[in-house]
Amino acid sequence: EVQLVQSGAEVKKPGESLKISCKGSGFSSVNYWIAWVRQLPGRDLEWMGIVYLGDSDTTYSPSFEGQVTISADKSISTAYLQWGSLKASDSAMYYCARSPGYRSGSHDYWGQGTLVTVSS
Amino acid sequence: DIQLTQSPPSLSASVGDRVTITCRASQGISNNLIWFQLKPGKAPKSLIYAASSLQSGVPSKFSGSGFGTDFTLTISSLEPEDFATYYCQQHNSYPLTFGGGTKVEI
Numbered sequence A: 001e002v003q004l005v006q007s008g009a010e011v012k013k014p015g016e017s018l019k020i021s022c023k024g025s026g027f028s029s030v031n032y033w034i035a036w037v038r039q040l041p042g043r044d045l046e047w048m049g050i051v052y053l054g055d056s057d058t059t060y061s062p063s064f065e066g067q068v069t070i071s072a073d074k075s076i077s078t079a080y081l082q083w084g085s086l087k088a089s090d091s092a093m094y095y096c097a098r099s100p101g102y103r104s105g106s107h108d109y110w111g112q113g114t115l116v117t118v119s120s
Numbered sequence B: 001d002i003q004l005t006q007s008p009p010s011l012s013a014s015v016g017d018r019v020t021i022t023c024r025a026s027q028g029i030s031n032n033l034i035w036f037q038l039k040p041g042k043a044p045k046s047l048i049y050a051a052s053s054l055q056s057g058v059p060s061k062f063s064g065s066g067f068g069t070d071f072t073l074t075i076s077s078l079e080p081e082d083f084a085t086y087y088c089q090q091h092n093s094y095p096l097t098f099g100g101g102t103k104v105e106i
Helices: none
Strands: A003-006 A010-012 A018-025 A032-039 A045-052 A058-060 A069-073 A078-083 A092-100 A114-118 B004-007 B010-012 B019-025 B033-038 B045-049 B062-067 B070-075 B085-090 B102-105
Touching (some): A018 A032, A018 A114, A058 A069, A078 A092, B004 B085, B019 B085, B045 B062, B070 B085
Parallel strands (some): A010 A114
Antiparallel strands (some): A003 A018, A018 A078, A032 A045, A032 A092, A069 A078, A092 A114, B004 B019, B019 B070, B033 B045, B085 B102
């Protein structure tokens, strides 16, 4: 069974750093993309960027370029989303989603979400 | 960026009802559109890919149609587990973008 399991909820202070993860299981190929999606309180969803598990090729949304770092470790089928200095406005639910190598962005499986709360 | 306009934002329906949700793209996106379901506290679940193909394991009560700029998701007969929020998302070009969601309520 394909699963994307995300790391647990985080509570951080403004200015702190954070790295959350998304570990894939149930598939052996690295021929997949992993995207990160932000959901702010309410309903709006925003695509942050995407990384190819095979070679860590990464594309960022212009809205998030320079604000976060997306990376991957193909040896453990895991993608990461990282902040160097958190802001209160980064408080949100973050989802990862998998798509096949030949159809980037056509997500077939999703993680359960990681809730990030940034508060002083 | 490609804008996706979903309608309605919310709807009330009953078990057994047929429900149709629409998604309009601001420019042509071929069939590069997926639909997925989101419930609080659960992982999103992809339903439809390539605008009209059913994801593996998804019941046939869900169907999608459309090409270019206009797309629809239909649930043929609502069941209690279908009350959720539904989103469309395009992957024709970066940045990927999402519709605003349709909340299906009892």
